Amino acid sequence: MENRSLVTIADYSKEKILYMLQMAAEFEKNPNRNLLRSKVVATLFFEPSTRTRLSFETAANRLKARVIGFSDPKATSSSKGESLKDTIMMVSNYADVIVMRHYLEGAAQYASEIAPVPIVNAGDGANQHPSQTMLDLYSIYKTQGTLENLNIFLVGDLKYGRTVHSLIQAMRHFNPTFHFVAPAELKMPEEYKLYCKEYQIKYEEHSEFTAETIQDADILYMTRVQRERFTDLMEYERVKNVFILRNSMLAATRPNLKILHPLPRVNEISYDVDESPKAYYYQQAHNGLFARQAILCDVLGITLDEIKKEQ
Amino acid sequence: MSNIINKRELQVAAIENGTVIDHIPADKLFSVVSLLGLQQMSNKITIGFNFDSKKLGKKGLIKIADKFLTDDELNRLSIVAPHIIMSIIRDFKVVEKHNVEMPSLLRGIVKCTNPKCITNNEPMQTLFQVVDKDNCVIRCHYCEKEQQRNEIQIL
Numbered sequence A: 001m002e003n004r005s006l007v008t009i010a011d012y013s014k015e016k017i018l019y020m021l022q023m024a025a026e027f028e029k030n031p032n033r034n035l036l037r038s039k040v041v042a043t044l045f046f047e048p049s050t051r052t053r054l055s056f057e058t059a060a061n062r063l064k065a066r067v068i069g070f071s072d073p074k075a076t077s078s079s080k081g082e083s084l085k086d087t088i089m090m091v092s093n094y095a096d097v098i099v100m101r102h103y104l105e106g107a108a109q110y111a112s113e114i115a116p117v118p119i120v121n122a123g124d125g126a127n128q129h130p131s132q133t134m135l136d137l138y139s140i141y142k143t144q145g146t147l148e149n150l151n152i153f154l155v156g157d158l159k160y161g162r163t164v165h166s167l168i169q170a171m172r173h174f175n176p177t178f179h180f181v182a183p184a185e186l187k188m189p190e191e192y193k194l195y196c197k198e199y200q201i202k203y204e205e206h207s208e209f210t211a212e213t214i215q216d217a218d219i220l221y222m223t224r225v226q227r228e229r230f231t232d233l234m235e236y237e238r239v240k241n242v243f244i245l246r247n248s249m250l251a252a253t254r255p256n257l258k259i260l261h262p263l264p265r266v267n268e269i270s271y272d273v274d275e276s277p278k279a280y281y282y283q284q285a286h287n288g289l290f291a292r293q294a295i296l297c298d299v300l301g302i303t304l305d306e307i308k309k310e311q
Numbered sequence B: 001m002s003n004i005i006n007k008r009e010l011q012v013a014a015i016e017n018g019t020v021i022d023h024i025p026a027d028k029l030f031s032v033v034s035l036l037g038l039q040q041m042s043n044k045i046t047i048g049f050n051f052d053s054k055k056l057g058k059k060g061l062i063k064i065a066d067k068f069l070t071d072d073e074l075n076r077l078s079i080v081a082p083h084i085i086m087s088i089i090r091d092f093k094v095v096e097k098h099n100v101e102m103p104s105l106l107r108g109i110v111k112c113t114n115p116k117c118i119t120n121n122e123p124m125q126t127l128f129q130v131v132d133k134d135n136c137v138i139r140c141h142y143c144e145k146e147q148q149r150n151e152i153q154i155l
Helices: A014-029 A050-062 A084-092 A107-114 A130-144 A162-174 A190-198 A233-239 A281-299 A304-310 B002-009 B026-035 B071-080
Strands: A040-045 A066-070 A097-102 A119-124 A151-155 A177-181 A202-206 A219-222 A258-260 B018-025 B045-053 B057-065 B085-090 B093-099 B105-107 B127-132 B137-140
Touching (some): A014 A130, A014 A281, A040 A050, A040 A084, A050 A097, A050 A119, A050 A130, A050 A281, A084 A097, A084 A107, A097 A107, A107 A119, A119 A130, A119 A281, A130 A162, A130 A219, A130 A258, A130 A281, A151 A162, A162 A190, A190 A202, B026 B057
Parallel strands (some): A040 A066, A040 A097, A097 A119, A151 A177, A151 A219, A177 A202, A219 A258
Antiparallel strands (some): B018 B057, B018 B085, B045 B057, B127 B137
16 A cells, blocks of 8 residues: 655645645635545554644544544653554554654654554654644745745744755755854754755845844744753853844834744744734644645545535 | 876785675774674675775775675665765676675664654664765654764764
8 A cells, every 4th residue: 555654745746736725725715624534544653742743633532533642652652662563563554544743863764664554743853843844834835925926034943953854855846045043053054054055945144133134034933042052051051042033023024924933932933923914823723634635645645626515 | 107006906915706885985994894794794804994095095995715895794885984985896706896885775774863753762773864875864764863874873
């Protein structure tokens, strides 16, 4: 049987991304469907991630699937030393699809190679988190009406932030111009700049984050600057209040600008931004539901046509 | 001209049947020796060290009687020392001679340097894609981390 797993966003072609966005749009029209009525969805969280788990479980529940799984590995056999393989093979006996979050990198890829049922990667260590990327893409598409030719500003921790790395990979099909805005210690790594060159993706780097820097942005993608990422704590103290988005910085920005953030936010977006019509991070999280409904249906072999017909 | 070449080759004894591994960078010679497990072999083996080489400056050379390398051994060799030349000798004649090339996939040969990679935490084989054969850059199929030659650890 063809393996329909979703492990990395890099597996998606341009056509597939656009197809998945259409599917998400169908679910936004009506998220409550009977499409997965006879299915069992397993959510295996070897590392806690409440936000992602609730989003996937809501997606499954609204499609009438039954959900099994665990949210804390302490309560499972993996804490007794069971291998990932054994856990996956055991759960494959019960479920039609496995959504898994794991602290080890490559865990989802390996699971997809051994499991007889499709695997959906809900995050593997610092590596991939494709459903997050799909909801980011859907949010961009919905707010801008297109994915083509956009000015996308990535701000904050560009060194360790896997969401921004995946976003670059996914956007390579759509002729974006990226602006990397980060303190020196958290600059975009060389390998991603090489990736941009390889795919002829335009980019500019900025070390200052001011109202001027962002005035041409269509999308402002904020990420959290974490204290533990710094080797030089003086440097952290210096930048922590610089890489904060404040409402006053938005005055001269484009009217179509939308502010995204993968959440949780700590202090990198000031609370006075929440009231701005340009703030989009809560809706962005809501879009995750539709993106994940689309992913669950796709890995189970349900097509866009079938979803439209079911309506 | 051919005389000179013959003299050079006669620096070490000829073998009747077996394998000659030539153009090994001198500093990689002993890695190759241990990689092939020559210490444990009972075959007749000639090892040449710090021979003059136009290409490499100093090179190493190994002749192993009555031994023909497996693909797996060749793949391992290609990681340690690129551009080495292997000749197969039968009845004192070179019947085959070619560059040892890195394959495009390395399965179960290299350890991933990322401690958080699944391959270091599960009973499973590693798998690497060779990204750049010339500079020996490989990428883990699982955690997607890249490694350079000097980081590579052979299993």
